[in-house]
Amino acid sequence: MTIYNFSAGPATLPKAVLETARDEMLDYQGSGMSVLEMSHRSPEFDKIIKDAESTLRELMAIPDNYKVLFLQGGASLQFSMLPLNLAQGKKVYYLVAGSWGKKAYTEAVKLSKTIEFEPILLASSEDTVYDHIPSFDAATIDPQAAYVHLTTNNTIEGTAIYDLPDTNGVPIVADMSSNILAARYNVEDFAVIYAGAQKNIGPAGVTVVIIREDFLNDQPMLSSMLDYRIQADNDSLYNTPPAYNIYISKLVFDWVKNEIGGVDKMAEIEREKSGLLYDFIEKSDFYTSPVKFAKDRSVCNIPFVTPSKDLDAKFAKEADAAGFKNIKGHRSVGGMRASIYNAFPRQGVLDLLDFMAKFEAENK
Amino acid sequence: MTIYNFSAGPATLPKAVLETARDEMLDYQGSGMSVLEMSHRSPEFDKIIKDAESTLRELMAIPDNYKVLFLQGGASLQFSMLPLNLAQGKKVYYLVAGSWGKKAYTEAVKLSKTIEFEPILLASSEDTVYDHIPSFDAATIDPQAAYVHLTTNNTIEGTAIYDLPDTNGVPIVADMSSNILAARYNVEDFAVIYAGAQKNIGPAGVTVVIIREDFLNDQPMLSSMLDYRIQADNDSLYNTPPAYNIYISKLVFDWVKNEIGGVDKMAEIEREKSGLLYDFIEKSDFYTSPVKFAKDRSVCNIPFVTPSKDLDAKFAKEADAAGFKNIKGHRSVGGMRASIYNAFPRQGVLDLLDFMAKFEAENK
Numbered sequence: 270m271t272i273y274n275f276s277a278g279p280a281t282l283p284k285a286v287l288e289t290a291r292d293e294m295l296d297y298q299g300s301g302m303s304v305l306e307m308s309h310r311s312p313e314f315d316k317i318i319k320d321a322e323s324t325l326r327e328l329m330a331i332p333d334n335y336k337v338l339f340l341q342g343g344a345s346l347q348f349s350m351l352p353l354n355l356a357q358g359k360k361v362y363y364l365v366a367g368s369w370g371k372k373a374y375t376e377a378v379k380l381s382k383t384i385e386f387e388p389i390l391l392a393s394s395e396d397t398v399y400d401h402i403p404s405f406d407a408a409t410i411d412p413q414a415a416y417v418h419l420t421t422n423n424t425i426e427g428t429a430i431y432d433l434p435d436t437n438g439v440p441i442v443a444d445m446s447s448n449i450l451a452a453r454y455n456v457e458d459f460a461v462i463y464a465g466a467q468k469n470i471g472p473a474g475v476t477v478v479i480i481r482e483d484f485l486n487d488q489p490m491l492s493s494m495l496d497y498r499i500q501a502d503n504d505s506l507y508n509t510p511p512a513y514n515i516y517i518s519k520l521v522f523d524w525v526k527n528e529i530g531g532v533d534k535m536a537e538i539e540r541e542k543s544g545l546l547y548d549f550i551e552k553s554d555f556y557t558s559p560v561k562f563a564k565d566r567s568v569c570n571i572p573f574v575t576p577s578k579d580l581d582a583k584f585a586k587e588a589d590a591a592g593f594k595n596i597k598g599h600r601s602v603g604g605m606r607a608s609i610y611n612a613f614p615r616q617g618v619l620d621l622l623d624f625m626a627k628f629e630a631e632n633k
Numbered sequence: 634m635t636i637y638n639f640s641a642g643p644a645t646l647p648k649a650v651l652e653t654a655r656d657e658m659l660d661y662q663g664s665g666m667s668v669l670e671m672s673h674r675s676p677e678f679d680k681i682i683k684d685a686e687s688t689l690r691e692l693m694a695i696p697d698n699y700k701v702l703f704l705q706g707g708a709s710l711q712f713s714m715l716p717l718n719l720a721q722g723k724k725v726y727y728l729v730a731g732s733w734g735k736k737a738y739t740e741a742v743k744l745s746k747t748i749e750f751e752p753i754l755l756a757s758s759e760d761t762v763y764d765h766i767p768s769f770d771a772a773t774i775d776p777q778a779a780y781v782h783l784t785t786n787n788t789i790e791g792t793a794i795y796d797l798p799d800t801n802g803v804p805i806v807a808d809m810s811s812n813i814l815a816a817r818y819n820v821e822d823f824a825v826i827y828a829g830a831q832k833n834i835g836p837a838g839v840t841v842v843i844i845r846e847d848f849l850n851d852q853p854m855l856s857s858m859l860d861y862r863i864q865a866d867n868d869s870l871y872n873t874p875p876a877y878n879i880y881i882s883k884l885v886f887d888w889v890k891n892e893i894g895g896v897d898k899m900a901e902i903e904r905e906k907s908g909l910l911y912d913f914i915e916k917s918d919f920y921t922s923p924v925k926f927a928k929d930r931s932v933c934n935i936p937f938v939t940p941s942k943d944l945d946a947k948f949a950k951e952a953d954a955a956g957f958k959n960i961k962g963h964r965s966v967g968g969m970r971a972s973i974y975n976a977f978p979r980q981g982v983l984d985l986l987d988f989m990a991k992f993e994a995e996n997k
Contacts, residue, residue: 272665276672279876284659287667291658295651301636301956303651305836305881308640308959341705341838342858345872349856376857383747383855467873472669474705474838474875491747492713493740494706508709509831511838511875512643517669592665595672612670 273617276595277424277570277608278447279467285528286520286612304516309509317512318505321519328525328532329449331456331479336501338478339515344369344446344465346495347476348376351418351442351461354486354497356386360414362439365393366402366430367423368601373444374418391417398602399426401561410437416460417441422448424468425599427558427572427606428565433458440484448569449477450525451539451611453532460484468569469611471518474511525611535611539568542609545618546571555629559602574604580632581605591624593617637981640959641788641934641972642811643831649892650884650976668880673873681876682869685883692889692896693813695820695843700865702842703879708733708810708829710859711840712740715782715806715825718850718861720750724778726803729757730766730794731787732965737808738782755781762966763790765925774801780824781805786812788832789963791922791936791970792929797822804848812933813841814889815903815975817896824848832933833975835882838875889975899975903932906973906982910935913986919993923966938968944996945969955988957981 274281297304300313307314322337331337340346352361356377363374377388391410392403410417417436422429424447431452433441440460449464456462461480467473480497490496499507529535547566550556556573560566575581581604585597588605598606609618638645661668664677671678686701695701704710716725720741727738741752755774756767774781781800786793788811795816797805804824813828820826825844831837844861854860863871893899911930914920920937924930939945945968949961952969962970973982 270665274666274670274672276670276675278873279670279672282667282670287659287669290669291655294655294658295648301634302638302958303646305651305654306638306640306643306646308638308643309837311640311959341707341710341875343705343872346705346856346858349858379853379857380855465873472875472877473673473873474878489743491744492710493743494710494713508707509642509829509837511705511836511878513836513877514838514875594666595675 270592271620272592272594273614273620274594275607275609275613277468277599277606278465279473280608280610281612282471282517283521283524283528283612286517286524289520290517305513307512309506309512314512317516317519318510321515321522324519324522324526325477328522329456329479334482335456336480336482336485338480338497338500339505339510339518340476340478340500341474341511343473343476344444344463345372347444347463347478348373349380350495350497351463352377352380352386352388353384353490353495355442355461355484356384356415358386360387360389360411362389362391362410362414362417364391364403364405364417364419364434365395366428367399367420367426369424369444369446370418370420371395373420386415397561398559399423399428400559402428402430402565405434407435407437410439412438414439418443420444421452421454422446422567422569424570424608425606426602427560427567427570429567448567450532450535451569452536466514466518471521472514475514475518521612536568538615539611542613542615542618543568543571545622546607546609549622549625553629555633556625559604569610570606570608572598572602572604572606575632578603583632584628587628588624593621593624634956635984636956636958637978637984638958639971639973639977641832641963641970642829643837644972644974645976646835646881647885647888647892647976650881650888653884654881669877671876673870673876678876681880681883682874685879685886688883688886688890689841692886693820693843698846699820700844700846700849702844702861702864703869703874703882704840704842704864705838705875707837707840708808708827709736711808711827711842712737713744714859714861715827716741716744716750716752717748717854717859719806719825719848720748720779722750724751724753724775726753726755726774726778726781728755728767728769728781728783728798729759730792731763731784731790733788733808733810734782734784735759737784750779761925762923763787763792764923766792766794766929769798771799771801774803776802778803782807784808785816785818786810786931786933788934788972789970790966791924791931791934793931812931814896814899815933816900830878830882835885836878839878839882885976900932902979903975906977906979907932907935909982909986910971910973913989917993919997920989923968933974934970934972936962936966936968936970939996942967947996948992951992952988957985957988
């Protein structure tokens with residue numbers, strides 16, 4: 270039985286990457302060492318982290334006046350680091366279109382009890398379980414604010430922002446964890462982009478932060494580890510980085526570049542793959558998408574429901590038994606969620622459609 | 634040529650662990666997935682992290698009233714998390730016997746500019762380049778202080794504390810990064826033990842924190858990720874943990890338990906292995922140890938120097954060419970440093986002694 274891993278993250282990695290990792294496990298390119306045990310100050314690792322950065326720069330067309338950092342703590346630690354470093358006593362706005370965006374806002378509020386600045390909820394679609402990207406009037410944004418935070422892809426709810434909103438000139442900071450490298454964004458439209466690796470980049474345990482240099486703090490932060498300036502000045506080697514996680518990320522960047530042909534091609538593949546599922550759901554009178562507007566559809570996370578909760582539970586159980594793993598939806602949305610990130614094989618979507626058709630026929 | 638990796642960390646892992654990691658890379662125990670791409674909420678990973686914890690509990694005899702956490706950010710993030718969570722407005726003392734202990738103190742001072750508490754330098758051997766563990770008068774410690782911080786093994790300088798000092802009843806918090814599982818400590822003697830994995834536990838990117846439950850904070854911290862209570866209440870799954878790093882750590886814990894026979898046996902092996910080097914250096918009138926007192930000797934990091942800086946440089950260069958990698962000492966101490974953590978093979982020490990004898994004969 271073929272196993273397809275629909276996990277929302279950590280998620281499927283390219284098979285070729287895993288094969289390379291396996292082949293190099295005991296001896297990385299003749300060094301006599303595994304990358305798992307290699308000094309982060311060694312010439313071998315120096316090349317790995319520099320190659321990872323340069324390939325990511327090429328893939329995303331990151332301008333020279335942006336720093337690329339490989340940090341620890343996931344997007345969740347960025348929820349605190351961002352306001353800590355960037356708020357500077359000012360207003361900061363949060364566009365909340367999903368559970369993770371709300372967490373980002375909640376952490377800013379939490380921090381604001383110790384560090385002085387003003388987090389503001391710009392708009393939220395929480396009252397409709399985040400079934401769409403909420404709109405707002407840009408004129409309500411104080412142009413002196415430090416930033417507007419948004420989430421480009423809502424992992425749990427399956428929505429995404431492709432066209433950035435008007436923020437009245439205030440810089441945009443984005444959590445791109447679940448669709449980085451799966452959709453094309455113009456890096457220059459952002460002050461900061463950050464992404465936990467475990468969806469489209471690599472294994473859990475490394476977080477990419479892309480920050481425009483003039484947003485690096487001038488004053489020291491309360492912790493060196495939480496200080497973007499220190500991390501940037503040390504090229505992500507202020508302390509021992511998650512070296513193996515960076516190595517796997519590098520292999521994934523190489524895969525997107527060499528096997529796929531870059532981000533535009535990858536985005537095209539993701540649109541086609543997710544389109545197969547959306548088309549099927551649209552044509553069905555059995556399955557429904559909880560996403561309200563077609564323009565908000567994520568290409569990475571596709572939630573869907575059957576006509577009842579009982580059938581949802583039955584679907585999830587039978588799908589798991591048939592090798593479609595981790596397809597049960599998040600408890601806040603219910604139903605199912607097919608996370609089909611960059612490395613998820615197209616054949617897995619086709620096989621899922623067959624299974625969905627069969628399940629519909631048996632349970633209609 | 635056999636390669637021996639004397640890196641101070643990330644450091645040599647047991648070959649058997651790497652072989653298992655290689656064999657399971659594409660299919661973890663019939664799951665059809667790599668641990669690199671496995672959901673942290675899957676039954677497979679649930680078992681990995683629980684097994685990791687229970688084996689570590691067994692190895693270190695961790696009592697039930699201690700929580701075991703697997704966090705991100707290295708010991709360096711603990712330098713901030715500890716005072717943030719534990720200081721509670723009180724005095725905190727730092728015994729500084731090495732460069733990392735000084736960093737821990739420096740971070741506490743940095744944090745105290747934002748959060749009110751009083752970091753105090755209890756004693757330091759910095760003026761003699763940390764060539765010994767400094768002593769202090771316990772009566773100078775305010776018994777109402779929150780904790781006394783110490784480093785059980787000074788990675789750079791090659792010293793260690795085996796017998797804990799009298800702290801006037803104040804709880805001890807210890808950075809055990811570089812000799813955890815290599816020497817026997819009584820966990821009940823500590824309020825908190827923490828250790829970056831990349832020396833004796835596993836790959837860089839995961840940090841073990843062992844904390845007595847009554848030291849968990851009752852008040853929320855300024856960031857959920859930096860809040861021991863939240864991390865403990867969520868069994869280290871508040872956000873996506875560094876799953877692969879935890880998996881490798883579990884394999885190392887299994888290795889210490891099953892292949893070595895536990896921490897006491899491991900400690901005996903480390904004493905014997907390091908003893909070979911110390912005996913050789915003691916008998917030599919060419920090599921010298923910068924560690925002042927035999928009682929302070931680390932079993933994991935053994936620094937040594939030749940009669941001159943030129944010969945040190947020559948040694949490091951020739952050793953590297955002969956397959957003895959990363960043996961150059963830290964720039965603050967100079968000379969060489971042989972880091973021979975748990976997984977470092979005894980044969981590597983014997984081969985190094987042969988090389989040292991030959992180098993001495995050629996350069997005396």
